[in-house]
Amino acid sequence: MSNFDEQLARHIAELNKEKQPERDLFRGIELGIEAQKDSEANTNNQGVTPKQWMAIAASVCLVTVLWFSAPFAFKLDDPRSDNYALIDAMSTQQQQQVSSLLASYQSTPALTEDWQQQLKELDDAADAIKAALKEDPDNSALIKMLHHVYQQQIALIERVHAPKWQQI
Structure with a gap:
C-alpha cells in the first residue's frame, strides 16, 4: 500500500462513527406523518383523490363530445382542405x-x-x-x-x- 492509501485509511478510522443532527428532527418527522395521514384520508380505496376523479370525468366528457361532434366539425364530404x-x-x-x-x-x-x-x-x-x-x-x-x-x-x-x- 502506498503512503497516500495508508494516510487515507488512518483518517477514515479517526472519523466519528455517529453524526449528530444540527437540530431536532422530530418536529419535521411529525409534520410529515400528519401530512401523509391527511392525504390518505382524502383518498378513496383506489388511491384517487376527489379532484382527480373530477379531472378524469371532465376529460372523458371532452373526448366524448369531440368524438361525436367530429363529423360535423370537419367536412367529410369535401375532399379538399x-x-x-x-x-x-x-x-x-x-x-x-x-x-x-x-x-x-x-x-x-x-x-x-x-x-x-x-x-x-x-x-x-x-x-x-x-x-x-x-x-x-x-x-x-x-x-x-x-x-x-x-x-x-x-x-x-x-x-x-x-x-x-x-x-x-
Missing part, C-alpha cells in the same frame, strides 16, 4: 390578372409570334401542379412552384407587349 380553397382563390386571382393584362395590351402589338404558345405551356404546367396539389394540398413546395409559374405568365405578357427598352 382549406389549403386547396386557397389555391383555388389564387388561381382565380391569376386568371383575372392575366385577363386584365391582356385587355390592357390588346392595342399593343406583340414582339414575338409564339408568346401565346409559351403562355399555353405555362398554363399546362400550372394545371399539372394543381392536379398534384389536389392530392397533397399542404405541400409548400408545390404551392411555391405554382406561384412561380403564375409570376412567369405575368412576366411573359409584360415582356412581350411592353419590353423595358420601350419604357425608357
